[in-house]
Amino acid sequence: MQNRIVLHFQNGEVVKGSTGDFSPEKPWFHLTKKSSGETIKIDPSRLKGIFFVKCFDGNPTYKERIDVERPGLGRRVMVCFKDGENLFGYTTGVSPGRKGFFLFFSDPENNNEKVFVLTAATDDVLLG
Numbered sequence: 001m002q003n004r005i006v007l008h009f010q011n012g013e014v015v016k017g018s019t020g021d022f023s024p025e026k027p028w029f030h031l032t033k034k035s036s037g038e039t040i041k042i043d044p045s046r047l048k049g050i051f052f053v054k055c056f057d058g059n060p061t062y063k064e065r066i067d068v069e070r071p072g073l074g075r076r077v078m079v080c081f082k083d084g085e086n087l088f089g090y091t092t093g094v095s096p097g098r099k100g101f102f103l104f105f106s107d108p109e110n111n112n113e114k115v116f117v118l119t120a121a122t123d124d125v126l127l128g
Helices: none
Strands: 002-008 014-019 029-034 039-042 045-055 075-081 086-091 100-105 111-120 122-127
Touching: 014 122, 086 111
Parallel strands: none
Antiparallel strands: 002 014, 002 045, 014 029, 029 039, 045 111, 075 086, 075 122, 086 100, 100 111
């Protein structure tokens, strides 16, 4: 199954595409770029986050709600990235020794289904 993803690199670059072989345990995965159809190998250590999206266009007028309760998605968290961006949502586990974790967004209307957050790109993860 191909997942639509948007890669956010630590240097600010953003690349849209699809992957069928991402796994948190693997040292790399393949991305087929939306813009060119080219398939490239991605090293996750250069990333800030891997956003799994419903569609690539999203909704530019959408305003995320962070006050929505989502029972069953784990603990409420705020992720503070080194670039100053903060994300709010839920996770089932953050472990200091792991390279990342999945964050599920509070608002089910969000275009992002989930994001794999790379721990090296964060300043802090606050559990709520």
